[in-house]
């Protein structure tokens with residue numbers, strides 16, 4: 001049975017996500033968004049949850065954006081837009097969480113073909129693990145100007161459970177490790193799991209002081225709501241098979257199309 005405190009947090013999360021979603025709808029389907037993608041599966045039948053996607057659907061979505069006048073923003077362009085609150089419609093930034101190797105083998109050739117910039121959020125302990133990206137592939141990505149590298153912790157932990165010093169270790173050491181290994185500057189962070197259930201207000205305030213320009217949640221919405229979330233808990237949109245199906249025919253995806261749990 002969950003405690004009273006956990007129940008309050010859960011309700012807070014629910015209210016927060018409904019509000020973000022309402023704002024996104026008010027701003028319209030062409031409002032600027034940040035896409036969140038995990039790994040790829042060869043066939044639709046093998047996609048067991050909303051975090052798995054076929055490469056064919058991914059390419060269909062990228063083609064939809066390119067054919068319909070959407071602009072793919074680099075992380076730097078996104079940061080400027082959020083910082084200056086100068087919103088353009090029909091623009092997106094693409095992010096990958098957890099760094100599965102299928103991002104390199106399946107998505108990277110498509111991104112190079114279309115010239116689409118993207119951010120890889122890297123968890124140190126997942127690199128070189130089975131199914132996850134190899135250091136060799138990560139280095140190749142990091143040296144392509146299309147790719148920005150972002151932090152996703154040393155391990156993939158629930159930040160709400162961490163003390164302030166444990167969080168500092170995850171974020172500051174993680175950032176330093178990436179910068180030393182890859183020779184790039186790391187300016188963005190994505191909270192592992194990313195909902196309010198897993199990320200506290202203290203976590204959000206603390207990430208602000210750790211040298212990251214932007215930080216991302218896993219809650220669904222347009223980045224145009226940054227006046228509400230701040231620059232260090234920006235919403236994203238999870239790209240599932242159902243999301244691609246709806247979005248590419250002009251329908252607004254429902255909660256269950258984007259949520260994996």
Ligand SMILES: [Zn+2]
Pocket residue numbers: 097098152156191192193
């Ligand atoms: Zn993650």
